[in-house]
Amino acid sequence: MHELLTSGEMRAADARTIAAGTPGRVLMERAGRAVADAVSARHPVGTRVLILCGPGNNGGDGFVAARLLVTRGYRVEVALLGEREALKGDAALAAADWKGPVAAAAAARPDEARIIVDALFGAGLARELDGAARTLVEAVNGSGAHVVAVDIPSGIDGDSGAIRGTGVRAHETVTFARRKPGHLLLPGRLHCGHVRVADIGISDDVIAGLAIGTRANHPAWWRPQFPVPALDAHKYRRGHAVVISGGIAGTGAARLAARGALRAGAGLVTVASPPAALAVNAAQLTAVMVRPVDGADGLAAFLEDSRINALVIGPAAGVGPATRRMVETAAGRQRALVLDADALSSFAGDAEGLRGIAGAMGRSGVILTPHEGEFARIFKDQSDVVNAPSKLERARAAAAATGAVIVLKGPDTVIAAPDGRAAINENGTPWLATAGAGDVLAGIAAGLLAQAMPPFLAACAAVWLHAAAGERVGPGLIAEDLPEALPAVLRDLLAGIDE
Numbered sequence: 001m002h003e004l005l006t007s008g009e010m011r012a013a014d015a016r017t018i019a020a021g022t023p024g025r026v027l028m029e030r031a032g033r034a035v036a037d038a039v040s041a042r043h044p045v046g047t048r049v050l051i052l053c054g055p056g057n058n059g060g061d062g063f064v065a066a067r068l069l070v071t072r073g074y075r076v077e078v079a080l081l082g083e084r085e086a087l088k089g090d091a092a093l094a095a096a097d098w099k100g101p102v103a104a105a106a107a108a109r110p111d112e113a114r115i116i117v118d119a120l121f122g123a124g125l126a127r128e129l130d131g132a133a134r135t136l137v138e139a140v141n142g143s144g145a146h147v148v149a150v151d152i153p154s155g156i157d158g159d160s161g162a163i164r165g166t167g168v169r170a171h172e173t174v175t176f177a178r179r180k181p182g183h184l185l186l187p188g189r190l191h192c193g194h195v196r197v198a199d200i201g202i203s204d205d206v207i208a209g210l211a212i213g214t215r216a217n218h219p220a221w222w223r224p225q226f227p228v229p230a231l232d233a234h235k236y237r238r239g240h241a242v243v244i245s246g247g248i249a250g251t252g253a254a255r256l257a258a259r260g261a262l263r264a265g266a267g268l269v270t271v272a273s274p275p276a277a278l279a280v281n282a283a284q285l286t287a288v289m290v291r292p293v294d295g296a297d298g299l300a301a302f303l304e305d306s307r308i309n310a311l312v313i314g315p316a317a318g319v320g321p322a323t324r325r326m327v328e329t330a331a332g333r334q335r336a337l338v339l340d341a342d343a344l345s346s347f348a349g350d351a352e353g354l355r356g357i358a359g360a361m362g363r364s365g366v367i368l369t370p371h372e373g374e375f376a377r378i379f380k381d382q383s384d385v386v387n388a389p390s391k392l393e394r395a396r397a398a399a400a401a402t403g404a405v406i407v408l409k410g411p412d413t414v415i416a417a418p419d420g421r422a423a424i425n426e427n428g429t430p431w432l433a434t435a436g437a438g439d440v441l442a443g444i445a446a447g448l449l450a451q452a453m454p455p456f457l458a459a460c461a462a463v464w465l466h467a468a469a470g471e472r473v474g475p476g477l478i479a480e481d482l483p484e485a486l487p488a489v490l491r492d493l494l495a496g497i498d499e
């Protein structure tokens with residue numbers, strides 16, 4: 001149920017369902033009924049409902065909802081954007097079954113409605129809203145009415161979450177079969193309100209047949225590969241993660257990451273510290289170990305210990321050739337890598353260099369965890385990446401370009417694998433927007449890599465756990481809280497509560 005369908009994939013699902021014997025008009029009837037159900041679930045019979053229908057099948061769903069709501073006792077007004085004679089196919093049939101008056105869109109009075117059903121544009125949105133459509137959407141947004149969007153708020157691009165000109169701000173959205181990327185990606189998510197998925201008879205087999213590559217990030221699909229210590233576990237079987245510390249004035253970030261790795265279950269975690277910062281790190285660490293490691297040569301010597309199997313490089317590491325050499329040293333020794341912060345900025349404009357790193361890794365994976373600023377820095381010369389049509393597609397293009405798993409962070413973090421799989425995260429809280437939160441995420445990811453979780457799934461799990469920890473702490477959250485919130489999050493996860 002966590003697949004996210006593009007408009008093209010939804011059309012394919014629709015076509016296959018119709019080919020298997022369910023007429024399109026039946027699908028539309030079920031879609032319209034789900035919208036009517038959403039209205040009648042929350043509003044008493046007799047309430048005035050304005051239904052705004054557009055020129056395509058989204059409008060058709062609106063006509064069905066109008067007919068059903070009248071039979072249930074609601075006071076329904078319908079306004080149509082476009083000409084009734086121009087309606088085609090199932091939408092024309094649904095309009096013909098509506099026996100009430102149809103006003104022109106220009107005559108609609110959204111400000112007088114208690115409830116507005118937005119059935120203007122859905123999956124067929126093809127360009128920016130302008131003219132009468134734009135005026136109508138702005139009137140809806142200024143109305144104060146409770147707005148129920150059909151499929152997706154009109155003006156929001158279902159594939160990218162972008163606002164095309166202007167977009168309806170809905171309180172609820174009723175979509176069909178599965179959600180669409182635009183329900184999760186910003187700014188679309190902010191326009192959708194509560195999203196409900198209605199079953200209109202598109203089967204799980206039809207969806208499975210489409211081999212959907214994008215999902216909402218959810219434990220259900222990575223939980224089976226989440227590392228859980230066996231009864232006879234000992235610490236070396238749970239992996240040894242290492243975090244490279246910055247210099248004497250920049251050690252805290254590494255310690256945050258290290259604590260995240262330890263709480264995520266790595267058996268041992270060591271902070272590899274420049275000798276000058278050793279005392280500072282040692283004074284602050286207990287369960288996490290600390291070792292003096294001097295530059296790339298020191299790291300090479302340290303990595304003679306073959307039990308070290310995952311590294312975090314980047315938090316407060318410093319931008320420049322010294323950090324790059326550390327990355328190259330670790331990659332050459334094929335340890336799983338999480339590159340964050342300064343390690344990413346050390347590859348500004350050099351996605352090719354990161355491709356070399358991923359290429360050197362063999363089967364061990366590399367996870368890159370850029371925020372938007374770092375992402376723009378790395379890929380500034382890759383127009384296919386920076387100009388991809390959505391955050392989802394930018395992350396996917398970046399993964400393909402580098403051969404690394406990309407975690408493109410933010411309120412709608414996207415995790416993408418080089419093979420095209422991608423997930424959009426939806427748990428979390430804006431309280432995570434605090435210094436050091438990203439360092440903890442990098443550490444959690446390394447902790448999971450150390451336990452041999454496959455890199456894409458480790459990245460997805462890390463993002464989810466980090467966000468869940470953030471939700472659990474909530475107001476007042478500081479980065480130090482995140483690792484400490486993990487035991488409770490993990491307990492629920494492993495008990496299956498979140499599935």
Ligand SMILES: NC(=O)C1=CN([C@@H]2O[C@H](COP(=O)(O)OP(=O)(O)OC[C@H]3O[C@@H](n4cnc5c(N)ncnc54)[C@H](OP(=O)(O)O)[C@@H]3O)[C@@H](O)[C@H]2O)[C@@H](O)CC1
Nearest residue numbers: 014028031055056057058121122123124125126127128151
């Ligand atoms: N697939 C399924 O399984 C099911 C789908 N269902 C429903 O169908 C919906 C998709 O229907 P759809 O494909 O007819 O497209 P829709 O969103 O109505 O818009 C197309 C119309 O809008 C117009 N138009 C576009 N942009 C515009 C703009 N900026 N400004 C002005 N006009 C613009 C465009 O005009 P044109 O580009 O042709 O000039 C065309 O006339 C889907 O969201 C769901 O609600 C359900 O019934 C259940 C089964």
Ligand SMILES: Nc1ncnc2c1ncn2[C@@H]1O[C@H](COP(=O)(O)OP(=O)(O)O)[C@@H](O)[C@H]1O
Nearest residue numbers: 371409410411429430432433435436437438439
């Ligand atoms: N508004 C938000 N909602 C949810 N998560 C957020 C939000 N803002 C930031 N985050 C998350 O917080 C973390 C911040 O990381 P980052 O930008 O690297 O900050 P820092 O470098 O200070 O640690 C990321 O995991 C990001 O996804």
Ligand SMILES: [K+]
Nearest residue numbers: 121150152154
């Ligand atoms: K709509």
